[in-house]
Amino acid sequence: DGNTAYFASESYKEKVSEKDKKANAKFSQVYLFKATKNGGTWGNITALPFNDKTFSSSNPSLSRDGKTLYFSSNRPGSIGGVDIWKVAVNEDGTYGEPQNLGNKVNTEGNESFPYIADDNKTLYFASSGKQGLGGLDIYQIDLSSGSDASNLGKPVNTEKDDFALSFNSVKGVGFLSSNRNGNDDIFAVTPICGVDVMIAVTNAKTGELLSNASVSILDDKKNVIATEMSNAKGEVKYRVECDKPYVVQASKDGYEGNTFAVNKSKGPTAKVDAALQPIDVIVKEDEVVLKDVYFEFNKSNITQEGAFELDKLVQVMKNNDKMVILVKAHTDNRGGDKYNLNLSDRRAKSTVQYIISKGIAANRISGKGMGELEPKVDCGDKCTEEQYAQNRRSEFLIVK
Template sequence: MKNIYILAGTLLLSIGGLQAQNKDTKEADKLYDRLEYVDAAKAYTKLVEKNKADGYVYKQLADSYYNVFNTQQAVVWYAKAVESTQEAETHFRYAQMLKAEGDTKSAAQQMATFAKMQPIDARAKAFRNNPEYTNQLKSQAKQYEVLKSDVSSDKTDFGPVLTQNNEVFFTSARNTSRKENGMDDQPYLDLYKAIRNTDGTLSQATAVTELNTKWHDGPATITSDGTTMYYGSESFNESEYQKNKEKHLKFGQIYLYKATKIEGDKWGNSKALPFNSKDYSVRNPSISKDGKTLYFSSDMPGGFGGEDIWKVSVDGDTYGTPENAGANINTEGNESFPSIQDDGILFFSSNGKQGFGGYDVFKQNTNAKEQAATNLGAPVNTEKDDFSFSYNLEKNVGYFSSNREGNDDIYQAIAVCGVDATVVVKDAETGKLLSGASVTFVDQKGKNKGNQESNDNGEAKFGVACDEIASFNATRAGYQNGTASMPKSKNGAQSIVITLTPIQPIITETEVILQPIYFEYDQSNITAQGAEELDKLVKVMNQYPTMVIDAKSHTDSRGSDSYNLRLSDRRAKSTVQYIVSKGISKERITGSGMGETQPKVVCTACIEEQHAQNRRSEFLIIKK
């Protein structure tokens, strides 16, 4: 959601206790700078043994193990390093290694330190926003299955509502040809429409050009007969605003408008509603099934504080006096994005009621006015902002918006029976729990019902309808695909295990062929998945004790020649260091970066697939 955050105060950090390079560390530092992490670790260890170690040495020793993904040793030496003052990044790396070792409690403590030292870092923000659930929210049954909608863009998207004609109207800042607004440096908002297909996907969105203006437009609500729309736009359309002569500024408000279908899919006859005011905003409309009550949010006088939910009676073009929705809904905080369901359940978002964090979605039965609003729970609500929830009972599907991934995106919600399926992905040979596996839920008709990535415990969770036979497919780099099924079941929880068999290396006369070795963008340290694949090479070299390998790292053609050459050389040396750290003699493996000099696919205007083929590691057999 769009908010203005003001960070006040000063953070003072003393690093007087942090040691640095000196004559004793010169040799070890030279090895480290050359990316020879195994030998660097040995050199730093000698300083420890000679009682010449300080915080700098412990940190460098830990980083050496970090860069070759030796988590056990990294944890040992990071623990020593943080006994003295360290940079924030050291605490972050320590947390990563602790997490990899399964010590999530200690990892959280290190992340707390990191967050305190680097409060504006995105990783710190993500940690601080981890949910602190109350016991009630923890035990609340899942009400909806959630899936990110394919209509989302890399810009702000929110306010989705599904009509009886299978049209989804929403508001978006995706039109990059539009002028950027000063609040978030994104383009001004426009109204868009997508069509919901029979398989549940949404068509490519198109702008509602006949209603969009040069200002912010949307969100909207449509009457059940599909002929009338209420939507938001700015008071500047009516040349109404407040002036600040001293600052030479004009302040507008959000107004509500009514439009009608005029021909085909076109809208026209747009009129501003009579209770608009240049003194406050009225926005985020939702019309009842009978078309006689319009809900909206406003900061108009007479509320509980901040923005409140209001309603007004509608009779054609005649409107009653707006009424506040009351204390069961509104608080001293902000309540917004009302959506009235056909059965009288009102959904809205609030940051004033107790929830997971940020804005949460709540519901209240308007037919039982004294009934308190309740939190929709996870997975609709997260520690981030979750808002603009609407549900079409006839079609049994809803949509809402959330910035849980750092951007205001649109998500689909489907009510579930309460069967929670937990798919656990394991290595078929070692039994190791596999994170980062792509798990797909397929129903008994073969329809894709969702995809998730397994977490650090190898788990992916899905909501399955009662009495539904569910199949699950799992894929992961370096492994053969795996499947498993779950029989029909009622409310409760089910656990399904999928074992994945590692893909074995192919050994030719000239090369050991592995699955792709992935590195993070612009980085050369070995990742968890890269380590898994390189372990296969270690196994091969142990089987062939005289084998000598030359590891070559290649990049695609993007970036300068010199940059690509340096990056590939660092990655090749990290690869060599990892292999050596696993007990292979350094005389048996060499490495070099080739940059973009030896493309596998020669192309000028390369497509992404060709770039991917050129971005590779090769393990050439010098001696077998």
């Protein structure tokens, strides 16, 4: 509320110090103090009751609700040299028993400079004991989730000492201290807005969670950013930028692959239910019936939509290991006869190579380009774009 301050100061102000006759000096600890403002004047300064002349406590950070005080100390019970602790601030002005934040935060090294964010769950702190970039690095941890602490990485952290991060969520700006330039200076930092895309892969018919599904996330230019396998709970998480559209691709043997839009979001999370349909392919006596595997005009590469259909054929051939398939590739009637024949031949080879790349033996799949000889829609030179697209197709005939 702006009327209470916690700060650290040398204990000699409280006339608490240890004499060292050889050094002709007095050595004190660092104590925590509380001050309150009354009528515009700061006063009523009191030392906190858990200070002790045998150890130091410093770097206080108060939660937004005023109920929890975080601080660093080398008090008994510390895991390392200096650890981060917390203590309850009671409504009657008393304090609970200090509690060590445990080994997800503290190490055998030193942890200090805690800062509790306005959400009362995100803690930033500096550590020299975790594997980082060098010296003191700044970490963050969600105290409510039980997750591990994560290094904020570059450019926040460097090979030098980086510490004492604070963050103003209203202004969207933070401050940190660093000796990256040789002296301890204060730097301003502006975070890049991020969204955690939480993907759950399921069986569209039963709702069953599907593990070991391949899940990719693509940007708006269809570039694959990352690919991972879903865990035992069918889950994958990706961290992406705010206010940008993304696409998730999911596939698994026995299921139709599919794409799922991730709408623009400011976060903090976006959920995607990647429900995959079990493969249910019509296998006739002389043909495997798929949805048409179309090609883009004047191109022979397999589109993502085409790949999803071809995956169904792969599954059928894996389930029927004696099956031999002939792929017939067709073009529309735009372009010369010879050119279209060559184009369809490239499309047939592209289709065959895709099937082989999925583990089907080369002697079980062959292809033939038909050019424009066998149109699905015989519309002459008056075809619509849709009819042209229907004629650019592949068929899958059962040879054996």
